[in-house]
Amino acid sequence: MVEPYLRQSPLDHLSLDARAVGDPGGAGVVAGERRFIAKVSLRGDPADPAFAAGAKTALGFAPPVAPNTVDGKRDRYALWLGPDEWLVVGAPDTQDKTVAALRAALAGCHAAVTDVSEGRTIIRLTGAHARDVIAKGCPIDLHPRAFGPGRCAQSRYARALVILHQLDEAPTFDLHVDRSFADYLWRVIEDASLEYGFAVVAEPVMAALKRRRTPQGQD
Amino acid sequence: MHLIxxxxxxxxxxxxxxxxxxxHIARPARPEALSDGAYADYLFMRRNPKGVHAERxxxxxxxxxxxxxxxDTVSHRILAVYKMGEPRPEAGP
Known part of the structure; x- marks a missing residue:
């Protein structure tokens, strides 16, 4: 893990906090960065009873086996990335704890647990036109009959590799993006959002907006 | 554009x-026992069918x-999708 005092978000140079508003008002797209979220890559065979039991013990829930779904708790959840691969997402600075718990519970299993927190950052989009902005650059069918809360997908946005995760019906989306593409993706999304009205919010405002609408579900 | x-x-x-x-190109069990020609066949030579093609x-x-x-290399239609290790299905319509 990077020393906390050296740690810098890949969008730091955009000074998003200086542009953040307390109330996004009528903006159709509300965006913000979720910084330093803990992300742990978990790999193993869910059909192996020892792996399934170990993962469930360490996480408190079983990693989802249905493709492109998310399962878990409010502050820690797992995105399905492949039949033997998950991304465990949690509150900032919990990655060491998650890695240690998974490694201890999976000792002796054919499994891999890797801290990948610094590899990507998360851009959160919400607002009435969040879905329209994502549809502009991403081939995933986002219609509610095909996609919805608790679903995730790996795809491209304007050619950049992203992991898309829908959290609620507002709709709110998290876009996980490689840190070297974060600046590009943010600028593309901001440009694509201009016609709908675009507002930047800081993380606490973003979390409050989310909780006001959907007290249940993942943060 | 395709939907796959x-x-x-x-x-x-x-x-x-x-x-x-x-x-469906199987690696030879003992590549060191092959002649250069046979190994080159395995490594480089591919079918180029006009019609149904099984591909990865x-x-x-x-x-x-x-x-x-x-x-189907003529119509560009995708006739079947199946996992690695599964046998090649009969070509559809």
Missing amino acids: ACPWCGPRDEVEYAYGGEG WVHAAGCRRWFNVLR
């Missing part, structure tokens, strides 16, 4: 995939799994 049905993720846009050449694709921007596709 990944065996795990379902129908996705072609931009998420990468092509991996002809499928990878869901590169998605779940990153390899799988097999039956594609």
Whole structure:
């Protein structure tokens, strides 16, 4: 893990906090960065009873086996990335704890647990036109009959590799993006959002907006 | 543009995939025992059919799994999608 005092978000140079508003008002797209979220890559065979039991013990829930779904708790959840691969997402600075718990519970299993927190950052989009902005650059069918809360997908946005995760019906989306593409993706999304009205919010405002609408579900 | 049905993720846009050449080519059990000609056949020579072709694709921007596709090289239609290790199905309509 990077020393906390050296740690810098890949969008730091955009000074998003200086542009953040307390109330996004009528903006159709509300965006913000979720910084330093803990992300742990978990790999193993869910059909192996020892792996399934170990993962469930360490996480408190079983990693989802249905493709492109998310399962878990409010502050820690797992995105399905492949039949033997998950991304465990949690509150900032919990990655060491998650890695240690998974490694201890999976000792002796054919499994891999890797801290990948610094590899990507998360851009959160919400607002009435969040879905329209994502549809502009991403081939995933986002219609509610095909996609919805608790679903995730790996795809491209304007050619950049992203992991898309829908959290609620507002709709709110998290876009996980490689840190070297974060600046590009943010600028593309901001440009694509201009016609709908675009507002930047800081993380606490973003979390409050989310909780006001959907007290249940993942943060 | 194609919609290709990944065996795990379902129908996705072609931009998420990468092509991996002809499928069902088994690596020789003892490559060191082959003549140069036979090894070159295994390594380089591919069918180039006009019609149904069994080929490998990878869901590169998605779940990153390899799988097999039956594609008609004349109409560009995808006739079947099946996982690695599964036998080649009969070509559909």
